[in-house]
Amino acid sequence: MAGAGRGNQVTETDIILSDVTTKNATAGQHGFTPKLSGVATQYFDGSGAFSAPAVGALTRTGGNTTEATTTSTTVVDLLAVAGLNISAATPFFFREVFRKTAGFAGAAGFGLKINTTEVGTPAAANNDDNLSGRLSTTNAAQQGSAIVWVSSVVASYTFHGAYGVSASHTSIGSTVVGAVGISEAGNPQPNATRTDVIVNAISTDAAVTAGADEMHVYTHATS
Numbered sequence: 001m002a003g004a005g006r007g008n009q010v011t012e013t014d015i016i017l018s019d020v021t022t023k024n025a026t027a028g029q030h031g032f033t034p035k036l037s038g039v040a041t042q043y044f045d046g047s048g049a050f051s052a053p054a055v056g057a058l059t060r061t062g063g064n065t066t067e068a069t070t071t072s073t074t075v076v077d078l079l080a081v082a083g084l085n086i087s088a089a090t091p092f093f094f095r096e097v098f099r100k101t102a103g104f105a106g107a108a109g110f111g112l113k114i115n116t117t118e119v120g121t122p123a124a125a126n127n128d129d130n131l132s133g134r135l136s137t138t139n140a141a142q143q144g145s146a147i148v149w150v151s152s153v154v155a156s157y158t159f160h161g162a163y164g165v166s167a168s169h170t171s172i173g174s175t176v177v178g179a180v181g182i183s184e185a186g187n188p189q190p191n192a193t194r195t196d197v198i199v200n201a202i203s204t205d206a207a208v209t210a211g212a213d214e215m216h217v218y219t220h221a222t223s
Contacts, residue, residue, distance in 0.1 A: 024048070057221040061086060062197075067213035071206045075122055077113065078201040079212040086194040086219055088153040094197055096215040098133040098166075099143035106204025108135045110212060112148060112162060113198040117190045119150075119162050120183065124204040131164040131183045132199045133212070144168025152222070153191045161185040 017032075025031035026048055037050035045051050061084055068079040079096065086092050100108040110133035111122030120131030127134065135142040146166035162185040197217055203210045 059219050059221075061092070061217050061219050063214075063216040065214055067211055069209050069211040070201055071203055071209050072201075073124065073203055073206060075111070075118075075200055075202045077198050078110070078210070079215050080196060080198040081215055081217050082196045084195050084197065084217065086217075088191050088193060090219050090222055091150065091152045092194070092217060092219045093147060093149045094215060094217040095145065095147045096132065096199055096212050097143065097145045098135070098168075098199075098201075098210070098212045100135045100141070100203070100211070101209040102139055102141050103207035103209075104205040105137050105139040106208050107137045108142075108201065108203050108208060108210035110134065110146070110210070111200045111202075112164075112185065113196070113200055114150070114162075114189045114194050115192065115196050117187065118200070119185045119187050119189050120164070121186060122200055122202045124202045128181065128183045129186065130166075130181070131162060131185055133164075133166045133168070134181055134183075135168055135210075136170065137204070138170055140170050142168055142170045150189060150194075153189070161188060 021034065023031045024034050034048065041052050042050040043053060062081040064079055064081050070076050070078055098110050107124055107126045109122035109124055109130035112120040112131045121129060123129040126136040132148055133144055133146040135144065144166055146164055148162055148164040150162040164183045167180045199212050199215060201210045201212065
């Protein structure tokens with residue numbers, strides 16, 4: 001220790017440290033913090049080591065936060081998350097928000113494609129065909145959100161489907177009308193690595209704009 005006499009206060013500049021572990025903190029005593037690992041993804045754990053935290057059961061694997069809109073009266077791809085690498089054996093889900101504009105007393109429907117397979121075909125009607133969201137024929141601006149669960153592909157189970165839950169609301173003057181829907185995919189998903197998850201959509205009339213945004217894809221641990 002440099003410059004420290006008896007009775008003097010020790011300051012940080014008085015302490016000279018070397019590259020040794022002497023007097024490092026342990027589970028049994030206070031002490032110095034160990035030398036950092038230099039790895040940004042590692043953290044100082046309770047055992048006194050630097051380690052990477054265990055991966056949780058839920059992992060975000062991709063997303064799209066740029067709104068996409070359409071006025072098409074035939075089914076079109078609307079909002080996509082591409083470049084994924086989700087194995088057929090891994091279950092996943094995604095969430096997104098959706099809306100439609102006023103302008104015509106017509107519905108808007110939102111479905112699902114995985115890779116090039118249309119798992120849930122959207123319908124221009126407020127019914128259970130709309131896996132990723134549905135909005136009624138009321139001539140008013142409406143919006144909602146959906147969560148869609150996609151199962152893993154399991155041998156001996158012929159239908160590897162998807163299920164969606166959506167909630168929406170319509171504001172008409174001072175009145176707010178809410179609705180909740182539960183939908184099931186009409187077609188099985190592909191038995192292949194999922195690289196693209198796409199919300200497709202349809203509008204009843206070209207005067208009504210359908211939109212989707214804030215789509216996020218999450219995988220579940222399989223063990």
